[in-house]
Amino acid sequence: MARPMLAEAASEVKMTLQQGEAALLTLVIPVLGLLVFGSVKFLPLPSGVPSRVNFILAGAIAFGIMASGMVSQSITVAFDRNYGVLKRLGVTPLGRRGIIMAKLAQVIALELIQLVVLVVIGALMGYHPEGNPLYFILGWVLATAAFTGLGLLIGGTLKAELVLGLSTLLWLILLGLGSMAVPLTSLPGFLEVIAKFLPAAGASELILHGLAMSGPVPTWAIVNLVIWGIGTPLLAVRLFRWS
Amino acid sequence: MSDAIEVKDLTVTYGATVAVDGLSFAVGFGEVVGLLGPNGAGKTSTLETIEGYRRPTKGFVRVLGIEPAAKQARLSREMGVMLQEGGIPARMTVKAALTLYSRFYDHPQSVGDLVTQLNLASVLKTPYRRLSGGEKQRLSLALALIGRPRVLLLDEPTAGVDPEGKAAIRDLITGLRAASVAILMTGHELEEIDRMVDRVLIIDRGKERAMGTPAELRGAYGGEGVEFTAFEHVDCEMLAARLGSSVRLVRVDRYRVEAEPTTELLGRLVQTLTDLGVDAQDVATISPSLEEIYLSLISVASQDPGPLGPGLSHPDSSTLGSHDPPAGPPDQTGPLDQKSPDQTIQASTEETHG
Incomplete structure (x- = not known):
């Protein structure tokens, strides 16, 4: 299954980068977010973060994972289902398991491209590495699982036209409540509580403490992301529909 | 097996x-x-x-x-499968689809051969969404065949x-x-x-x-037969009795003998009609589609x-x-x-x- 899976993953990455809106979603918008929010002075910073660029870089990486794993995947999967693409691929040696593996490989490949581009731009803006890389790896893996699971769940269960609007809306909500541009502590009390139950904030916290900030990760962030990182893929596996 | x-x-x-x-x-x-x-x-x-x-x-x-x-x-x-429609991403070109699918198999057919066989050479760089209905079908068939x-x-x-x-x-x-x-x-x-x-x-x-x-x-359907045109009245019952097959009027002057249209039947029909003094025209065998x-x-x-x-x-x-x-x-x-x-x-x- 490895060769068909890699061929499919490579084809999907190529198509994503060739498609204007997909490249915009997964690469251009996170980069713009880093450039804009990393430069403005009026937004608050969480305590203990060495610089604004460090904080925003971590947020931009989490934002990019959401874009690749959740928004891009949900839209692609929904339209692939709609047009019979998944059904067609499912009867080739790639198989249904191969399709899912290829989707995951595609997300990881896109995230690696994002990571390199964002870290290089962040370094040019004054980013200094801090924190525990293990937190970053844990956060990156769990966030990828959580958001790809969400993408497959949304794209694999809802109609394509609905997915387009819903996943974009969800992306914006999670951006606002995800401690990506604005720290959780700056949100109104009830929103801060809600945010701590959402995967975006958990991902941001782990990535922040892994790349850009010293000190231990809050327990809630780890618990949050472990639950989302295991829960959404399982739910997607259970509810996904192929056509 | x-x-x-x-x-x-x-x-x-x-x-x-x-x-x-x-x-x-x-x-x-x-x-x-x-x-x-x-x-x-x-x-x-x-x-x-x-x-x-x-x-x-x-x-x-x-x-x-x-x-x-x-x-x-x-x-x-x-097993090769050709779906009724779709199954290929809208922006994927014909060449990209054929190349991708050929990589799924250990011993795929030559993409070039399939392109020639199914006349796809002129649309190799065309995205799927811009193909005509026939081109889509031919590409889909090519993808079904690519794994031999x-x-x-x-x-x-x-x-x-x-x-x-x-x-x-x-x-x-x-x-x-x-x-x-x-x-x-x-x-x-x-x-x-x-x-x-x-x-x-x-x-x-x-x-x-x-x-x-x-x-x-x-044969089993029973829709085969021989038809002829006659401007004078033909007694269907009498003709049927002589031929041993049912005969009916299908149009105002067109009759059908419902039986397997063998040479022997044709000969007997023409002879019988002559005996009855019927001037039969446009005698033709009928086979249902x-x-x-x-x-x-x-x-x-x-x-x-x-x-x-x-x-x-x-x-x-x-x-x-x-x-x-x-x-x-x-x-x-x-x-x-x-x-x-x-x-x-x-x-x-x-x-x-x-």
Whole structure:
């Protein structure tokens, strides 16, 4: 299954980068977010973060994972289902398991491209590495699982036209409540509580403490992301529909 | 292993709806079988079960001796599938699709050969969404063939294809038949089907209505005969008595003798008409088209589920029209949710990747 899976993953990455809106979603918008929010002075910073660029870089990486794993995947999967693409691929040696593996490989490949581009731009803006890389790896893996699971769940269960609007809306909500541009502590009390139950904030916290900030990760962030990182893929596996 | 595809007492239900109801047939190597029926007859459910997307509610399906739903991945290396429509990302070019699919197989057909065979050279760089209906069909067929399948499932292969494209597809199928590929195809273009298939299976409401070669169906259907024009009155009863076949007026001055149009019948007819002093003109043999047979069978199925005549395979006509759920095991699970045509990722965990 490895060769068909890699061929499919490579084809999907190529198509994503060739498609204007997909490249915009997964690469251009996170980069713009880093450039804009990393430069403005009026937004608050969480305590203990060495610089604004460090904080925003971590947020931009989490934002990019959401874009690749959740928004891009949900839209692609929904339209692939709609047009019979998944059904067609499912009867080739790639198989249904191969399709899912290829989707995951595609997300990881896109995230690696994002990571390199964002870290290089962040370094040019004054980013200094801090924190525990293990937190970053844990956060990156769990966030990828959580958001790809969400993408497959949304794209694999809802109609394509609905997915387009819903996943974009969800992306914006999670951006606002995800401690990506604005720290959780700056949100109104009830929103801060809600945010701590959402995967975006958990991902941001782990990535922040892994790349850009010293000190231990809050327990809630780890618990949050472990639950989302295991829960959404399982739910997607259970509810996904192929056509 | 005698048959490439074996379907035995296949029943597929979605909740209380019976999509396929006790269907049995087989497709041998080097044989082309046409699966015909109106929309909702159960063709897609049958094909999807053979493809491995569905587990039978009752009965069984074997392809190359393998149960498709249990070992779809293993079977996919030897089975080519052409979907009714779509199946390729809108922005993917013809070349990219062919190249991608060729990488799925260990010993794929040459992309160049397929491009030539199916006349796709001029659209290699064209995205799928900009292809004409016929070009889409030809690309879809190319993708089904690229893995050198031993079994081929074609869902409406000639729909929307221009006459040249149809001829190319016919030639291709002739070549595949000669190469011992087993082919099961569906379609609504019955003239094309008639030209390509060895046998026809007509189903309606999930049940078999008839099965046989087109010639057998024509013979069994009873629509063959000899027609002639006579401007003077012909006593049909007397003529029928002399010929030993029924005779009826089909138009104001046109008569039909309903019997196999043999040379012997023609000779007797001409002689009898001469004896009766009838000046017969435009004597012609009549052979019903597959479409006429099909429409007749489907029409009969909707009105009278009774037997259709000698020679026709018609095992369960007495219950035709019954939509009672079969007595299959209610707890049976498979790669698909039995209450819905949709599939779940969960099913993929049941695959066996050999």
